Amino acid sequence: MVELLIAIGLLGVLVGFLIFTLNPFTQLQKAKDTKKQSDIKQIQTAADTYYNDINCYPLQLTSTYLNQNYIKNIPTDPDGGSYIYVVDDRVSCPQWNVIFVKLNKSLVTSVNCPLEQLSNCLPTNYSSLGYNYCSVSGQVDCSFINGFSLPIVTPTSGPTSTNTPTPDATSTNTPTPGPTNTPTITPSTSPTPPPFTCTGTVYAKPLGSQNCNSISPVTQCDFAGGSLTCYQNRSGNTCIEPICTSYQ
Numbered sequence: 001m002v003e004l005l006i007a008i009g010l011l012g013v014l015v016g017f018l019i020f021t022l023n024p025f026t027q028l029q030k031a032k033d034t035k036k037q038s039d040i041k042q043i044q045t046a047a048d049t050y051y052n053d054i055n056c057y058p059l060q061l062t063s064t065y066l067n068q069n070y071i072k073n074i075p076t077d078p079d080g081g082s083y084i085y086v087v088d089d090r091v092s093c094p095q096w097n098v099i100f101v102k103l104n105k106s107l108v109t110s111v112n113c114p115l116e117q118l119s120n121c122l123p124t125n126y127s128s129l130g131y132n133y134c135s136v137s138g139q140v141d142c143s144f145i146n147g148f149s150l151p152i153v154t155p156t157s158g159p160t161s162t163n164t165p166t167p168d169a170t171s172t173n174t175p176t177p178g179p180t181n182t183p184t185i186t187p188s189t190s191p192t193p194p195p196f197t198c199t200g201t202v203y204a205k206p207l208g209s210q211n212c213n214s215i216s217p218v219t220q221c222d223f224a225g226g227s228l229t230c231y232q233n234r235s236g237n238t239c240i241e242p243i244c245t246s247y248q
Contacts, residue, residue, distance in 0.1 A: 029104035029105060030104075030105065032078045032079060032104060033103045033104050033105060035075075035078050036077065036078065036101050036103060036133070037103075037133070039075035039076075039077075039083065040083065040099050040101060040133075040135045041135070042071060042075060043061065043066075043071070043074065043075065043083065043085070043099055043135075044099060044135045044137055045071075046066050046070040046071035047066070047070075047097055047137060048137055049070050050065065050066060050070050051137070051138075053235050053240055054093075054233075054240060054241055055093070056092075056093035056094055056095070057087055057094040057095065057096065057097045057137065057138065058087075058094075058097075059087060059089065059092075059094065060085070061074055061082065061083065061085045062074070064243075065241065069238055077101065077153070079102070079104075080153065081153035082153075083099055083100070083101055084099065084100040084101070084131075084150055084151065084153070085097060085098075085099050086098045086099075086100065086123075086145065086148060088141055088144050090144075094138075095138050095139070096136070096137060096138030096139055096140045096141065097136075097137050097138065098115065098134055098135070098136050098137075098140060098145065099134060099135045100113075100123070100126070100131050100133070100134045100150060101131070101133050101134070102129075102130050102131050102132060102133070103132055103133045112132050112133045112134070113131075113132070113133055113134035113136075114134070114136050115134060115136065115140070115142075115145065118142060119142070120142060120143075120146045121140065121142035121145055121146060122145065122146065123145060123146070123148045123149055123150045124146070124147070124148070124149050125149050125150055126150060129150055129152065131150060195245040195246065196232065196242040196243060196244060196245055196246075197244070197245070197246045197247065197248055198230065198231075198232045198242075198244035198246070198247050198248075199232075199247070199248055201214050202214070202215050202218055202221065202230040202231065202232060202244050202247065203215060203230065203231045203232075203233070203234040203239050204220070204221065204228040204229060204230045204231065204239060205228070205229075205239060206220075206228065207227070207228075210237070211237040212231070212234040212236075212237055212238055212239035215228060215230055218230065218244075218247045221244060221247070223244060223245050223246055223247070224247065229243060230243070230244040231243055231244060232244055
């Protein structure tokens with residue numbers, strides 16, 4: 001009888017362990033966390049490569065900066081929204097960046113975010129919003145980061161807001177609620193690049209060419225009425241930032 005009870009107890013423990021390890025929700029969360037860490041590594045590598053070419057980190061995580069030369073596609077958070085990319089937007093040539101993300105299960109074997117080890121170097125709402133992971137490039141300005149508030153990102157799979165339409169002036173029917181909106185979050189740290197006045201030689205890809213060449217006259221540039229996007233610099237055969245918006 002005792003042996004039977006022991007066997008039943010062991011079987012219960014085994015079944016509980018299998019349920020825990022094979023829980024679809026747990027496995028899905030682990031898969032998402034793995035993708036998030038891989039995404040952040042790709043973005044960081046692309047941003048570092050951009051820095052090696054331009055001597056500045058990109059102001060935004062957009063194809064305007066990180067084009068096909070740096071990353072094929074800019075990944076997005078599998079839980080919804082974009083990864084939070086922070087640079088010092090007070091300058092036109094940032095020398096550091098931080099990428100913040102929320103992992104579903106915080107890591108226990110490594111430092112989740114290097115900024116956690118520094119004094120007063122986390123955004124004001126880093127913990128309260130559930131952020132627990134980041135990557136860092138360059139020498140960060142802790143005073144800037146500590147005064148920064150991370151945006152609230154609503155997961156695409158979570159509850160969403162519903163628009164209440166305005167009733168038609170001639171209708172007596174109760175209006176039907178409109179479609180559910182999933183808000184798109186734009187990080188507050190991503191300013192629009194300032195207009196750039198190019199001087200001297202400008203570069204572009206002439207129609208039918210894959211190489212970046214010097215352009216003359218500049219009337220071929222889009223800002224002067226032409227059809228070509230012109231750049232101030234190039235690296236080898238590749239046109240690089242900044243993009244010319246005027247010329248003198």
